[in-house]
Every structure is written in C-alpha cells, then in structure tokens.
Amino acid sequence: MDIIQILISENFWAASLRIATPLIFGVLGALLCEKAGVLNLGIEGIFAAGAMAGWMAVWLGAGLWGGLLVAGLVGGFFGLIHAILTVPLGLSQHVSGLGITMLATSVSYFTYRTALPKVSSPPRIEPFQPLDIPVLSDLPFIGPVLFQQTAMTWLALFMVALVWWVLNRTPLGLAIRAVGDNPDAVDAQGLSVYGLRMGAIVAGSALMALGGAFLTMSAFDAFFFGMVNGRGWICIALVIFASWRPGKALLGALLFGAFDAFQVRLQTQVGAFLPSQVFLMAPYVLSIFALVIVARRAEYPRALLTPWFKGQR
Amino acid sequence: MTNPCVLSLNNLTKRFGSVVANDAVSIDLHRGEVLSLLGENGAGKTTLMNMLFGHYVPDSGSIDVADEFGEMHPLTLGHPQAALDAGIGMVHQHFTLAESLTALDNILLGSESLLSWRHNRNAARRKINGIMERTGLAAPLDEPVGKLTVGERQRVEILKALYHDARILVLDEPTAVLPPQEADTLFENIGAMTTGGLSVIFISHKLREVLAFSNRIVVLRHGKKVGEIATEDADERVIARMMVGADTPATPRVSMEPGAKVLELKSVTVKGDNARTTLHSVNLSIHAHEIVGIAGVSGNGQSAMARVISGLASPDSGVMLIDGHKINRFTPPAMQKAGVGRIPEDRHHEGMIGAMSVAENLVIERLDDPEIQKLGFLRRKYIRSNAEELSRTYDIRGPGIDADARLLSGGNIQKLILARVFERSPRLILANQPTRGLDLGAANEVARRLLKARARGAGVLLISEDLDEILALCDRVIVIHDGQLFEAHSKDRQAIGLMMAGENIC
Numbered sequence: 122m123d124i125i126q127i128l129i130s131e132n133f134w135a136a137s138l139r140i141a142t143p144l145i146f147g148v149l150g151a152l153l154c155e156k157a158g159v160l161n162l163g164i165e166g167i168f169a170a171g172a173m174a175g176w177m178a179v180w181l182g183a184g185l186w187g188g189l190l191v192a193g194l195v196g197g198f199f200g201l202i203h204a205i206l207t208v209p210l211g212l213s214q215h216v217s218g219l220g221i222t223m224l225a226t227s228v229s230y231f232t233y234r235t236a237l238p239k240v241s242s243p244p245r246i247e248p249f250q251p252l253d254i255p256v257l258s259d260l261p262f263i264g265p266v267l268f269q270q271t272a273m274t275w276l277a278l279f280m281v282a283l284v285w286w287v288l289n290r291t292p293l294g295l296a297i298r299a300v301g302d303n304p305d306a307v308d309a310q311g312l313s314v315y316g317l318r319m320g321a322i323v324a325g326s327a328l329m330a331l332g333g334a335f336l337t338m339s340a341f342d343a344f345f346f347g348m349v350n351g352r353g354w355i356c357i358a359l360v361i362f363a364s365w366r367p368g369k370a371l372l373g374a375l376l377f378g379a380f381d382a383f384q385v386r387l388q389t390q391v392g393a394f395l396p397s398q399v400f401l402m403a404p405y406v407l408s409i410f411a412l413v414i415v416a417r418r419a420e421y422p423r424a425l426l427t428p429w430f431k432g433q434r
Numbered sequence: 435m436t437n438p439c440v441l442s443l444n445n446l447t448k449r450f451g452s453v454v455a456n457d458a459v460s461i462d463l464h465r466g467e468v469l470s471l472l473g474e475n476g477a478g479k480t481t482l483m484n485m486l487f488g489h490y491v492p493d494s495g496s497i498d499v500a501d502e503f504g505e506m507h508p509l510t511l512g513h514p515q516a517a518l519d520a521g522i523g524m525v526h527q528h529f530t531l532a533e534s535l536t537a538l539d540n541i542l543l544g545s546e547s548l549l550s551w552r553h554n555r556n557a558a559r560r561k562i563n564g565i566m567e568r569t570g571l572a573a574p575l576d577e578p579v580g581k582l583t584v585g586e587r588q589r590v591e592i593l594k595a596l597y598h599d600a601r602i603l604v605l606d607e608p609t610a611v612l613p614p615q616e617a618d619t620l621f622e623n624i625g626a627m628t629t630g631g632l633s634v635i636f637i638s639h640k641l642r643e644v645l646a647f648s649n650r651i652v653v654l655r656h657g658k659k660v661g662e663i664a665t666e667d668a669d670e671r672v673i674a675r676m677m678v679g680a681d682t683p684a685t686p687r688v689s690m691e692p693g694a695k696v697l698e699l700k701s702v703t704v705k706g707d708n709a710r711t712t713l714h715s716v717n718l719s720i721h722a723h724e725i726v727g728i729a730g731v732s733g734n735g736q737s738a739m740a741r742v743i744s745g746l747a748s749p750d751s752g753v754m755l756i757d758g759h760k761i762n763r764f765t766p767p768a769m770q771k772a773g774v775g776r777i778p779e780d781r782h783h784e785g786m787i788g789a790m791s792v793a794e795n796l797v798i799e800r801l802d803d804p805e806i807q808k809l810g811f812l813r814r815k816y817i818r819s820n821a822e823e824l825s826r827t828y829d830i831r832g833p834g835i836d837a838d839a840r841l842l843s844g845g846n847i848q849k850l851i852l853a854r855v856f857e858r859s860p861r862l863i864l865a866n867q868p869t870r871g872l873d874l875g876a877a878n879e880v881a882r883r884l885l886k887a888r889a890r891g892a893g894v895l896l897i898s899e900d901l902d903e904i905l906a907l908c909d910r911v912i913v914i915h916d917g918q919l920f921e922a923h924s925k926d927r928q929a930i931g932l933m934m935a936g937e938n939i940c
Contacts, residue, residue: 290552290553291550291551291552291553292542292545292546292547292548292550292553293548293549293550295535295539295542295543295553296543296544296548298532298534298535298539299532299535299539299540299543302532302533302534302535303530303531303532303533305528305530306530306531306532306540306543307532307543307544308514308530309514309524309526309530310514310518310543310544310545310594310598311513311514311515311517311518311519311544312543312544312548420534422534423532423533423534
C-alpha cells in the first residue's frame with residue numbers, strides 16, 4: 122500500500138488545509154458563542170445561509186470581498202434571532218438552535234429557487250483564486266501546501282489569531298469569558314450580560330457564515346443543495362475537542378481535514394475491496410474517538426446552557 | 435459622630451407584591467465608620483442593600499452619596515453601574531466570582547474599557563499589591579478562583595471592590611461562610627481599611643461579632659428600622675430584644691421519665707471512604723420522651739450516622755431497631771414508614787425541591803398517602819388546604835403556598851421542613867444541625883418544636899456542632915469522635931469539650 126506516499130505528497134497536505142478552512146471559521150464561531158455561555162446549534166443552517174448569500178451577492182455583481190461581507194451580515198442576522206430567543210428570553214438553546222438551522226437552510230434554498238426558478242445547473246461565479254506569492258510559492262513542499270491556498274484560508278488563519286488575542290488579551294475577551302463562567306460576576310461589575318452574550322453570538326454566527334461562504338466562493342464556484350453536508354455539526358464536536366481554545370480548534374480542524382483528505386486518497390488506492398461508505402465514514406468515526414479521548418478532560422464554560430435573568434439571583 | 439456623612443438612605447420603601455420588605459428606612463453612614471445592620475432573616479437587610487447597589491429599584495425614597503470631595507449627590511437608582519461609579523462596593527453572601535478565571539482577572543473585570551485593545555495587567559497588579567499591603571488582605575492572584583479557599587475568595591471580592599476605588603463597602607453576612615479564625619482576620623483587615631477612610635456597612639445576625647467590631651448598630655425588624663445604638667452603649671440583651679421585639683424566654687425544659695426504646699443501634703459499622711462517613715461498631719439507644727445530643731467536631735462520623743438512620747446508606751454490619759422492629763431495608767421511604775422524621779443537614783438541597791411549590795414540598799414525603807393522591811392523581815384541593823393550615827400553624831412566611839419553595843428564606847425553609855416532619859408524628863426525629871445558619875427567632879422555634887415532640891412521646895436524636903444548644907435541650911449527651919460514640923456522664927461543658935477533641939475518653 123502507498124500510505125506513506127499519500128502522507129508525503131504536497132497535494133494531500135494542501136487538500137487537508139483546504140478542507141479544514143470552512144471548519145476553522147465554523148469552530149471559531151461556535152467557540153465564541155459557547156465561551157459566552159450559549160450553544161449555537163444554528164451553525165449548520167448558518168453555513169448554508171452564508172454559502173448562499175455570499176455566492177448570490179457575487180453573482181448579482183458584488184465583488185468577492187463584498188460577497189463575504191454580505192455572508193457575514195446574513196450570518197449575524199440569524200445569530201441575532203438565536204441571541205434574542207436564548208439570551209433575554211432565555212429559551213432552550215437546543216431548540217432555538219435547531220430551529221435556526223431549519224429556518225436558515227430553508228430560507229437559503231427558497232431564495233435560490235425563487236431567484237433561479239428554471240435552471241438545472243447553477244450559474245457559476247469567479248471564485249477566490251490561489252494567492253500566488255512570488256518566490257515563496259516556489260519553495261519545495263511548503264510552497265504548494267501553503268502558498269496555493271486562497272485568501273480565505275489566510276483569513277481563517279488570521280481569525281484564529283484574532284479570536285485568541287481578543288479572548289485572552291483584551292478586556293472585552295475577559296468579559297466574554299466571565300459571562301460564560303458566571304454571569305452574576307459580570308452583572309456585579311455593572312457590565313451588560315445580555316449585551317455581551319448577544320454580541321458574542323452575532324459575531325460568532327458571522328464567522329460561521331464565512332465558513333459557509335468558503336464553500337461557494339473558494340472551494341467551489343456555485344451553490345448546491347445539501348452542500349454543507351454536516352460540516353456545522355462537526356464544528357460543534359470540534360469545539361469540545363478543542364476544549365474551547367482557539368489554538369486547539371485550529372489543530373482539530375486540521376486533523377479532521379487531514380482525515381478527510383486521507384480517506385479520499387485511500388479510497389482510490391484500496392477502494393476495490395472495501396465499500397466507499399467505509400471511507401466516507403472514517404473521519405467521523407475517528408472524530409468520535411478523538412472526542413472520547415480529549416473531551417473527558419475538557420473544561421466547559423461553567424455557565425454554558427444556563428440562561429441568566431436580570432434581577433434574579 | 436464627628437466625621438462627615440458619606441451616605442444617607444432616605445425613607446426607602448420596597449414592596450414585593452403585598453409584602454413590605456422595607457418600610458421607610460433611613461440610615462446615615464459616616465466616614466471611617468463600621469455600621470452593623472442587624473436583623474433576623476427576612477427583616478429586610480439584604481433588600482435594603484440591594485436597593486443601595488441598584489439591583490432593586492425602591493418604590494419610594496432616595497439615596498445620597500458623597501463624592502471624593504465630600505459633597506453629597508443623589509444616586510441614580512436601579513443601576514449597579516451608577517452605584518459602582520459612586521464608589522459603593524458590595525460583597526455578596528454568595529460570591530460573584532467567575533471560578534475558572536484567575537483572581538487577577540476577576541478583579542480586573544469591568545475596570546477597563548471594553549474597546550481597549552489590551553489589558554494593562556502590570557499596572558493593575560501594582561495597584562492590587564498596594565491595596566494588599568495597606569489592608570492585609572492577601573490572596574494568590576494567578577490561581578483560578580475555583581481553587582481558592584472560601585476565605586481567599588472573600589478577600590478577592592473585597593479586593594475587587596477596593597480596586598474599583600470603593601469608598602463605601604457593603605459586606606453581606608461576611609462571616610457566615612468563614613471558619614472562626616478567618617473571621618477574626620477579616621475584622622482586622624476591616625479595621626485597617628477604615629483607618630484609611632473607608633466606610634463599611636456589615637450585615638449580620640451574629641450578636642457577638644456585631645458588638646465586637648462595629649461602631650454603631652442599626653436594627654431592622656419586619657422591614658422597619660426599630661433601633662439605632664452606639665455599640666459602646668449596647669449589650670447582647672438590649673440588641674436581642676430589639677431584634678426579636680421582646681425578651682426571648684429560654685425554652686423551659688421539664689424533666690420526663692424516658693419511655694420505651696424508639697431507636698436502638700447494635701454494633702453498627704459503616705465502612706466509609708473517610709472519617710466523615712465511617713462508624714466503628716456503634717451502640718446507641720434512644721427512648722421515648724428523650725432528646726439525645728450527639729456532640730462532636732464535624733466530620734467525625736455524624737454524616738454516616740445520619741445517613742444510616744434516614745435510610746440513605748445501609749450499615750456494613752450491625753443491627754438497627756426502630757420501635758423494637760429490626761430494619762432490613764435501608765431506604766428513605768422504608769425509614770419514614772418505620773417512623774423516622776428527618777430534618778436534614780443541608781436543608782436547601784436535601785430538605786426541599788426548590789422548583790416545586792411550598793404546598794407540594796409539604797406533602798412530598800407522603801405521596802402514597804390516599805389523602806394526597808387517588809389512583810395516581812394528586813388531590814390538589816387537599817394539598818392546598820393542608821398547606822394553608824400548616825403555613826398558619828408553623829408560621830411559614832413567604833410569597834405564598836403556590837410560590838416556588840426556593841423563594842423562601844432559610845428560616846422559613848426550616849419551618850417548612852419542621853411542618854412536614856412533625857405533622858406525621860414520627861416516633862423518632864433525626865435533627866441534623868437543625869439551627870445552623872438560623873436567626874434567634876427561628877432557632878428558638880426549632881427548639882420549641884423539638885421539646886414539644888419529646889413531650890408527645892417521640893425520641894429525638896439531635897446532631898449539632900453547637901454545644902450550647904445540646905446542653906440546653908438534651909437529656910443525655912453523647913460525644914462522637916472518629917466514628918465512635920462515648921457517653922458523657924455529666925453535662926459538664928469542659929469535660930465534653932475535651933472528649934470532642936479526643937481526650938479523656940474512658
């Protein structure tokens with residue numbers, strides 16, 4: 122078998138990073154929401170909404186970065202609905218989140234069908250192109266892996282650093298961490314529990330939508346039904362795997378990307394005597410094992426899933 | 435008082451529904467003063483302070499606070515931020531700390547602009563170290579708060595208030611959670627703070643510390659200010675009378691002839707993981723018309739004993755008889771059927787279900803009783819009338835019988851438990867720390883009920899860390915040490931104290 126050959130091919134590592142990119146956005150978004158104490162199961166639908174909105178904006182004439190902005194705004198909007206339902210109203214975060222997933226997914230499909238009632242194959246846009254950086258791109262191995270990714274992958278990596286910095290190095294991040302640990306502590310210092318939680322959910326949801334937008338604006342060049350395909354749920358698991366740390370979130374996303382890239386390549390090599398579904402399943406099975414090993418030691422934000430009401434202590 | 439006034443509460447009134455929590459309360463606080471706010475549970479102390487801190491909006495009245503130049507300004511009511519800005523710091527009874535963050539981060543929280551791009555941790559650390567040196571408040575700054583002791587957490591709370599430049603510090607029952615020696619340290623720290631010009635209001639119902647550490651005492655009763663006195667003119671009797679409204683007569687205890695054995699433990703052994711949950715071959719009998727006190731330092735096996743008698747644990751060996759019948763199944767319902775009434779140690783968690791109504795909590799130990807249910811359906815009418823009657827008889831005060839039990843104050847929760855237990859006329863009453871954390875009035879009520887049950891013919895096992903309580907109530911005193919029981923031959927305080935420490939055990 123040529124497993125070694127797969128592992129040393131530039132192509133495999135480049136694919137891992139590419140597959141990981143939407144997950145990086147998603148897992149950072151989910152992490153931000155959960156750090157503030159709110160689970161956002163709307164992620165799967167927000168991915169679809171981001172994918173749809175970004176692509177459609179570009180198709181209607183916006184630039185690629187304009188498209189990303191639109192995707193972020195749409196994601197933030199669905200996040201706001203979730204925030205209103207779960208924070209001041211204190212409703213079940215699970216129920217609201219699943220509702221957002223159904224709503225956002227359906228609205229995206231509906232919009233697509235309304236705008237393009239008769240097409241059988243969706244119109245294509247000109248997606249983000251690999252950033253070709255002179256000299257660096259020509260480095261052996263590292264060049265093709267790192268410097269043939271699109272700007273969105275770089276944006277994702279930058280977001281990891283940004284989220285880490287905000288959470289660990291700024292007063293705002295301290296307040297977000299505190300509100301996910303003990304909202305009473307935040308309230309006692311005269312800060313707004315509602316404001317912080319809602320802000321974190323909106324920002325986190327915007328990040329999730331960028332993950333969706335990557336699918337239509339970088340990985341592919343058009344919108345398809347069902348293209349999110351469980352990526353949102355994977356992010357929810359990866360947050361736990363990452364123990365709510367941005368750095369580990371990056372690691373988890375890359376690991377999953379590598380599993381996925383690996384199984385595709387393995388399939389072509391030994392696919393003859395194993396059904397392809399086994400390979401498709403592999404990354405998820407491995408994720409579950411990784412989760413079992415890591416999650417036992419995970420430190421949950423202590424107020425996760427616990428609604429907080431003003432004036433009630 | 436010669437010092438200028440820094441805070442004045444003017445005619446503050448707050449109602450919750452039909453309950454008047456505070457009725458036109460006016461208090462002045464002077465610079466560098468320690469003012470005690472004293473009152474029974476439910477007297478309105480915490481409500482008053484919550485209005486000061488902006489958690490509640492008063493129905494009427496106003497608050498004036500001095501700025502750093504000593505000029506009085508009206509405080510915007512209902513906004514914690516306004517209170518913080520005015521230099522008021524509050525240390526709640528239940529700490530408001532984020533446990534997974536470090537002490538330093540907890541102190542920093544809310545002190546910097548949220549738009550700022552980075553912390554200034556070094557400057558903060560210098561300032562906090564300065565405060566620690568000045569006041570003697572010491573706490574490790576870089577440990578997560580969850581790993582600190584209760585005393586350290588409290589000091590972090592106080593440091594937090596001082597870091598935010600509090601000129602007025604409110605401490606809500608600060609010693610309720612502290613072991614005695616840490617409480618003394620706390621008062622030393624407070625002394626150091628007030629010499630620096632800080633004014634302190636401390637809420638308490640412990641007469642001893644109020645008399646020892648405050649300059650002035652304000653007493654609240656049923657939401658009204660009923661007395662104000664300079665501490666040097668006060669003594670325990672005077673304040674107790676103000677708090678309760680009349681001299682509380684010590685509950686008279688008539689001597690009684692013990693009857694038949696209601697509880698017998700024969701060589702009961704429990705193998706626990708630690709001293710708290712271990713019993714070594716214990717023998718004990720309790721008769722009707724008898725209160726037996728178990729004295730001891732906590733963690734010497736009291737917990738194991740209470741768990742066995744209430745059916746939460748079964749002994750590894752030995753025999754237990756109730757009313758002469760051998761117990762074979764150790765489950766809580768079986769023990770209740772056998773005639774055990776249980777007043778649990780942790781009344782909030784083991785004594786009631788907070789999210790259920792007062793009425794439901796009152797019948798929760800007899801759900802199979804045909805009075806309560808018929809064919810599996812609750813008889814709501816009976817449950818309500820039962821609750822109304824018991825609330826009257828046992829004086830359970832609160833927002834009503836349909837309100838969640840968690841809304842009751844500690845004393846009223848205990849009354850609810852007493853009502854539930856005593857209404858069933860149990861043969862044996864297991865009272866585990868029944869007066870811990872209760873104010874004078876509620877504690878007396880517990881004592882009165884226990885004596886009444888004894889007169890009726892019940893046997894009472896009273897587990898308590900309060901030796902005074904045991905000496906006042908019990909017919910016999912037994913000392914528990916290291917999972918073993920030792921009978922005290924006389925009610926001699928000193929001898930019992932030595933036995934509790936594990937000395938002079940014969």
